[in-house]
Amino acid sequence: MHSVPVASRNADSRNGSGSSPTIDAVSLAIIEQLQEDGRRPYAAIGKAVGLSEAAVRQRVQKLLDQGVMQIVAVTDPLTVGLRRQAMVGIKVEGDLDPVADALTAMAECEYVVLTAGSFDLMVEIVCEDDDHMLEVINKRIRALPGVRSTESFVYLKLKKQTYMWGTR
Numbered sequence: 409m410h411s412v413p414v415a416s417r418n419a420d421s422r423n424g425s426g427s428s429p430t431i432d433a434v435s436l437a438i439i440e441q442l443q444e445d446g447r448r449p450y451a452a453i454g455k456a457v458g459l460s461e462a463a464v465r466q467r468v469q470k471l472l473d474q475g476v477m478q479i480v481a482v483t484d485p486l487t488v489g490l491r492r493q494a495m496v497g498i499k500v501e502g503d504l505d506p507v508a509d510a511l512t513a514m515a516e517c518e519y520v521v522l523t524a525g526s527f528d529l530m531v532e533i534v535c536e537d538d539d540h541m542l543e544v545i546n547k548r549i550r551a552l553p554g555v556r557s558t559e560s561f562v563y564l565k566l567k568k569q570t571y572m573w574g575t576r
Contacts, residue, residue, distance in 0.1 A: 496545060501556045
């Protein structure tokens with residue numbers, strides 16, 4: 409397990425103006441430092457970016473408050489008993505929001521996005537095993553009002569997972 413800051417994926421956590429906050433080069437450098445080690449001391453970050461420990465602490469808090477990033481512990485699902493992952497493409501009839509909201513409320517749904525293309529929604533699910541995945545897809549996702557069809561893409565092997573994209 410390691411902790412890294414990740415860009416917030418929850419649209420509701422953005423700043424109230426409806427626009428993205430402006431992030432300067434120093435804040436990006438702080439984010440990069442935290443992406444390398446989410447537990448790096450503020451004093452070490454300050455030394456690397458040319459700020460005091462207090463200034464780094466204030467900037468990190470502002471980035472957290474604005475929803476620019478969050479600092480979380482990232483686990484390997486296999487090591488915590490979650491042996492089955494899949495991306496599920498969902499076609500919806502009618503309004504997408506109620507379906508997306510219901511999926512967001514499911515603990516197994518780690519990532520929910522509204523999309524353009526073949527599917528209306530893409531959802532990443534993490535489950536204990538095949539029986540659990542079948543229950544989530546068949547009894548819970550497909551049972552939601554408005555869900556017309558699903559297509560599952562079961563993960564066989566994870567080759568890359570990175571959280572560095574926020575500072576490119």
